[in-house]
Amino acid sequence: MKVLIVHAHENPDSFSSALLKTAQATLIEKNYEVNVSNLYTQKFNPIAGKHDFTKVSEAKHYKYALEQFHAHQNDLFINEIKIEKDKLVEADVLIFNFPLWWFGLPAILKGWVDRVLSYGFAYGGDYGIYEKGRFQGKKALMSITTGSPSAFYTKEGVHGRTLDDILRNTQEGILGLVGYEMLPPFIAYAVSRSTDEVRKSYLENYKNYLNEYF
């Protein structure tokens, strides 16, 4: 079994990077083959555009999603994107590992979604969406660090909403839309304001979480 972890944190000493290492160690021990897309070290370009294609179509009106479709049918993606698609197709499990920024993905990871989960490849064309999505039968999860403490994410709390509600756009609207069975997200709250002890217990909990689900 193969796992792809898409990691979106700049600092290798961050807690998010510690979660990455925990997942790698835990899953390798269980005989998973673990592949990592470390977006910051890869200097992954998040900007979707014409530069994604070795050649654009002769369509009268250039439209990014339709160019993705055309590129999928004619093998016209640049290597940066092809490599990510290949890793994704090979993987039985996908993990997004990132700090929650503005209730969503850091731009470098959002750009991975915009460019790699392309029309024709991940949805549309031969595939539908949701229960007909390409990655049906595969599992995905998000391992997330937050700035706010958990108490902020309640109807009565500062944000007035639960984190489950906030994460639906990514859980259902991205990974669910392309067919993944979503495992519950693993959340480490307010890690930068936590004690070493709390941080250690988060890593232990994440290890247990992975052992439970895999």
Add this chain to the structure above:
Amino acid sequence: MKVLIVHAHENPDSFSSALLKTAQATLIEKNYEVNVSNLYTQKFNPIAGKHDFTKVSEAKHYKYALEQFHAHQNDLFINEIKIEKDKLVEADVLIFNFPLWWFGLPAILKGWVDRVLSYGFAYGGDYGIYEKGRFQGKKALMSITTGSPSAFYTKEGVHGRTLDDILRNTQEGILGLVGYEMLPPFIAYAVSRSTDEVRKSYLENYKNYLNEYF
């Protein structure tokens, strides 16, 4: 009165770009001063990181948000970011003009949020969040194009959720969090599959919308 439109579409002939031009023309006619951050033509870098600062602090653990805070206090942002902050502070009205990608902002615009709405500058420090956000007293709106038709965005529809629900992360969680009074979003559904007539009426409706609110 000054307006800043942050525009996130690659193609100047796109419908999203037509919305931009409609807003410019309509608001200039009403004697607004209209400034545009055209992220694709500016080649705006969406990646948040150490390169945002002319000098990083001597903190033991590098943490992006804390560096933003430090840079705000010591005037250490690079020009690319300073310019955007200056435009934002001057503007009485902020418009995000973009195609909805994966239920959220295209990465180039998400990166503008990650990097420009920095800790200490837009929230935190001298400012709180939501009703204590920095941009209290100012208005913001989103003008959006979608791929899906409106019928997809209902509880019974394909996406199983309303667009209002999907947009809360941006309406409340980004622009609302830094204090803006949010006007209703202007939505043009499934424009690439619409007739010229429908597209024209969307532009007319947008003009009317702007005339009503400004």
